[in-house]
Amino acid sequence: MEHFKNPQNTDLETLRFVVFDTETTGLNPKVDRILSIGTVAIEHKVIKISDSFECYISQDIFNHESVKIHGLLKTGPHKKMEEKDAIVLFLNHIQNAVLIAHHAAFDIAMIQAALKRMGLGKLKNKVLDLGHVYKKAEINRSLKAHVSLDELAEQFNIPQHDRHTASGDAYITSLLFLKIIAKYQQKKEIHLHDLQSPVSNIGFM
Incomplete structure (x- = not known):
């Protein structure tokens, strides 16, 4: 993780954000597994489709109930x-991008469990x-x-194409983030620390 020796600044205009989502076998990071990861980057308040990532992961653990949500089959x-x-x-x-997710604590916990x-x-x-940025x-x-x-x-009139796919949810989240930030900046000048919550310093397991 050499890139963390050169940390990013806190200027929202120049930061690289990576919005991400995971689809999983369930909601328990200790026993469930990641089935797919989807990301899209934001720089200079622009969504960079060319700077995106998507993968599907082979796992021995499988939960038929979760298929009803994300549609990912064991032999899809x-x-x-x-x-x-x-x-x-x-x-x-x-790299050293600022990560964004909806219900970020769960997605981060799943990544941390995989790293462990x-x-x-x-x-x-x-x-x-x-959600925290929205409340702020x-x-x-x-x-x-x-x-x-x-x-x-629904509130921001964003079509929910590819909902419950990792890449689709990451893209919806990126659109929401930009709209929420635009509204927030109408009220005050904001910096990265204004948007952070306890999840920002998650240590996990």
């Missing part, structure tokens, strides 16, 4: 790779949780504390 059509290879590619892609299985150190990237911006105080991605997409 997607070309799959071993977990360790996928995680290495993911790390090479994100590989005997690697913990993820060191700064992390932003979309105080755009709609009437919404409940834990707002779903569907609810946010």
Whole structure:
């Protein structure tokens, strides 16, 4: 992780963000596994489709119930790779970018669990949780504390194409992040520390 020797600044205009999502066998990082990872980068407030990453992972653990959500079958059509290879590619892609996810604590926990299985150190990237950023911006105080991605997409009139795919959810999250930040910046000048939450310093397992 040599890239962390040259940390990014905190200027939102010049930071590289990587929005990511995982699809998994379940919701318990201790026993469940990642089935796919999807990312898209943001730089200078522009979504960089050319700077994206997607992979499908072969896992021995399988949960038929989770297929109802993400549609990923154990012997589906997607070309799959071993977990360790996928995680290495993911790390090479994100470098020292600021990571963004909706319900980030879960996705980060899944990545950290995979790193632990590989005997690697913990993820060191700064992390932003979309729900926390939304609450900080105080755009709609009437919404409940834990707002779903569907609810946010509906509020901001964002089509939910490829919902419940890792890449699709990452793209929806990236659109939401830019819209929320634009609203927030109408109220005040903001910096990275204004957007961070306890998940930003997650240590995990």
